[in-house]
Amino acid sequence: MVMLTKEASMVRKALQEHGLEPLLRGNNILDIEVRKRNIAEHFKKIMMLLNLDLMDDSLAKTPYRIANMYIHEIFSGLDYANFPKITVISNKMKADEMVTVREINLTSTCEHHFLIIDGKATVSYIPNNFVIGLSKINRIVWFFAQRPQVQERLTQQILLALQTILGTNNVAVSIYAVHYCVKARGICDTTSIATTTSLGGLFKSSNNTRNEFFSIIKNNN
Numbered sequence: 001m002v003m004l005t006k007e008a009s010m011v012r013k014a015l016q017e018h019g020l021e022p023l024l025r026g027n028n029i030l031d032i033e034v035r036k037r038n039i040a041e042h043f044k045k046i047m048m049l050l051n052l053d054l055m056d057d058s059l060a061k062t063p064y065r066i067a068n069m070y071i072h073e074i075f076s077g078l079d080y081a082n083f084p085k086i087t088v089i090s091n092k093m094k095a096d097e098m099v100t101v102r103e104i105n106l107t108s109t110c111e112h113h114f115l116i117i118d119g120k121a122t123v124s125y126i127p128n129n130f131v132i133g134l135s136k137i138n139r140i141v142w143f144f145a146q147r148p149q150v151q152e153r154l155t156q157q158i159l160l161a162l163q164t165i166l167g168t169n170n171v172a173v174s175i176y177a178v179h180y181c182v183k184a185r186g187i188c189d190t191t192s193i194a195t196t197t198s199l200g201g202l203f204k205s206s207n208n209t210r211n212e213f214f215s216i217i218k219n220n221n
């Protein structure tokens with residue numbers, strides 16, 4: 001079994017304690033190659049039930065492409081072994097104002113329909129003892145996006161992961177996204193956008209901090 005990094009273990013524990021890891025059913029005991037082979041076999045059956053000709057040279061490898069994509073790409077965030085390497089440095093410069101990364105690109109997968117969620121995140125925090133490498137914020141967003149998701153949980157998972165790593169409650173996350181299960185099927189609404197926000201510490205309790213965060217979002221999203 002792969003050893004998790006200290007940060008991956010801390011984040012997983014915090015999420016479990018807060019009921020924010022409801023989809024995982026425990027450690028996956030099957031080897032990755034066995035899981036991929038099984039997914040491909042099952043997907044072959046789905047394609048056959050759709051009356052698709054698996055002998056067609058364009059379709060023949062699709063079940064394997066799907067299996068590879070699920071395990072190594074769009075659902076890679078289900079495995080904490082893929083949690084990003086985190087670099088935090090001590091806050092020797094005594095930064096005490098809001099740090100914001102906005103317009104973080106994310107694509108995720110709606111857990112109800114397995115269709116794309118296409119959005120952007122804004123993440124702010126007020127440094128306490130640590131400052132995090134900026135790209136690590138994008139990577140944490142990406143990690144949790146690479147799962148079957150609902151947008152509300154994704155927003156909360158990113159918040160709690162950063163609070164845990166940074167040792168402060170003063171974190172805020174907002175995501176706006178287009179859901180292809182709303183756009184490309186069902187109601188077929190091509191313009192609606194869903195916004196979700198999760199606020200911690202001063203972002204929740206102080207009107208000034210909250211307003212500063214929302215003014216960044218309003219002016220830039």
Ligand SMILES: Nc1nc2c(ncn2[C@@H]2O[C@H](COP(=O)(O)OP(=O)(O)OP(=O)(O)O)[C@@H](O)[C@H]2O)c(=O)[nH]1
Binds near residue numbers: 179
């Ligand atoms: N709250 C929330 N709902 C979501 C998210 N992604 C998809 N959904 C919704 O999940 C719901 C599933 O509803 P169901 O009635 O079971 O599925 P459905 O019959 O395909 O629903 P329609 O999309 O209305 O056709 C839909 O309303 C989706 O829009 C999300 O991130 N958050």
Ligand SMILES: [Zn+2]
Binds near residue numbers: 110
């Ligand atoms: Zn959906």
